[in-house]
Amino acid sequence: MRTITADDVVDIADGAAILGTGGGGDPYIGRLMAQVALREHGPVELVSLPEVPDDAQVVTVAMMGAPTVMVEKLPSAEQVGLAASALTDYLGRPLTHIACAEAGGVNSLIPVAAAARLGLPLIDADGMGRAFPEIQMMMPTLYGITTTPLALIDDKGNRCVMDTVDNAWAERLARTSTIEMGCSAMLGSYAMSGTQARESLVPDTLSLCAELGALVRAARAAHTDPVAAVINRMSGRHLFTGKVVDVERRTVTGFARGVARLTGIGDDLGAELVVRFQNESLVAERGGVVIASVPDLICTVDHESGAAVTTEGLRFGQRLTVFSAPSDPRWHSEAGLALAGPRYFGYDVDPVRV
């Protein structure tokens, strides 16, 4: 894939929603936003990480906020490019490349829309290799790259540019502003050089999203098992297949936080799985034992169609397969676990590695 056209975005959105581990936004919305921008501005050039020149000026873009709100309050077409350009105005240097902050149904597609609007190439990579709820949880943080200056733009036209003493403060201040802006805002952050992007981003994420989306689509057409195809491609591990019997969900401190309970069907009959989430699924417990955890991926998909189900899309009665998959190995470093391991999120367990 050397360019992204309106035809490509369905697969990318569907695959990205799987890597989004419940967060990162609804793929239907991500797809619509990218298609509108691509039809208006033409295809986006996709460049692989090794192709990015040393002196490139890269900015990551994403939607920040509670997915529960993002599905009801879409960013305007104009807003999508503004966060990146507000940041470049502040930096006083021309922007050369857009990158994805994370993988997700909206957050892998917002950068496509931004790149189309700004006429810039998009890097086939992202900052997490998955989705995480907080903005300091980016691989570039592990390389000493600062979140700020960051730009936040809301749907009304308000904008903030922040410079913070560390990446955790960037999260704190950007989160409170996002909440006040109505729990959703466009974010431009992690301005970096090409050299920094090459070492710190997770490579080939958009290609992987497109491949996963295509796998699901092909399996459905061939009447084979899309879930098995996805788990296999991601070197994942089947955790549970069951029916959603309870979802507690509340939007607090700008996040969709909650717990989903599943009762087993098929081979898992009689068992129960509990998935705890903060935008993204963080831990899965079976019989009170944590069987999967961040930083590895915990993915929830429809057990027949393989379509990702986001945490805000969880509903009573849905039949889901839950599987885990390895994250970028750098997340299992000491610094990586301090940033996004289970203990950071308040679960006093060692990370369960796939």
Next chain:
Amino acid sequence: MRTITADDVVDIADGAAILGTGGGGDPYIGRLMAQVALREHGPVELVSLPEVPDDAQVVTVAMMGAPTVMVEKLPSAEQVGLAASALTDYLGRPLTHIACAEAGGVNSLIPVAAAARLGLPLIDADGMGRAFPEIQMMMPTLYGITTTPLALIDDKGNRCVMDTVDNAWAERLARTSTIEMGCSAMLGSYAMSGTQARESLVPDTLSLCAELGALVRAARAAHTDPVAAVINRMSGRHLFTGKVVDVERRTVTGFARGVARLTGIGDDLGAELVVRFQNESLVAERGGVVIASVPDLICTVDHESGAAVTTEGLRFGQRLTVFSAPSDPRWHSEAGLALAGPRYFGYDVDPVRV
């Protein structure tokens, strides 16, 4: 007064605390901050509004937050000038003059410290002619001058620059950031030309502060009544003299909100006065009837010494005189009342005009 030296700031702080109507910060802290800066950097040139050239670049500076916190967490010397200079960096134009956003024990002196540090003249004026709790409540708002771009700097070194769609949004976003920064932050805002400053600021406030402070000092030395001298100079009206019998105070949504109850002494024996405040005193009720209200000033001073008592300084047993005084008449326009009249603050009464 053509310059402000370390010797001048005691009177200015004491007078400003009276105009602060309970808010605007503790005069002791304001005095210390200004004295340190003046001793280090030398006197500050004070220019009257008519002297400000048309093409001047004026920025107002102030401390934003809950006074309850400001008295415990002082801004660093460095922080004081940073908000103004961060704003000028953003504007890309050199700053020529500093102005006070409001009158108050801290907020009339922070600009003195900022002007000393930056080596700039200070304008003998302010944006309110008193103190108000929210940043859109500035006379420049009535002239269509925008609060933003505004810069907020905290004690840790975090900074935000905001551009909002209107001045009410500036208040909302700056307030939430200030709360997250720890309920106190340095604010640079209302960047304006000299022409705009001349028409929109309230003239001669710093001179008035110095005069009020000197009046109180002279009356004490002469064993005459400092309270009567101040009320007379401000064309004010005595409302009540009594003893504080109850203070409810809580820091919510970044403000010190509460109610003080006074029981009368002397001529007011047997009566009760209730003062409701949000950083500043907003309404005074006697026998359930509002006898004074914003936008006019409600000042609380020690009944003997005439020293202003801020709302965070209210304590059981204090003997106070409460008086009202006229605000700048422009606050009584329809637009002025919409911005800072009693109904804006949730009191369904017509403003009581002195």
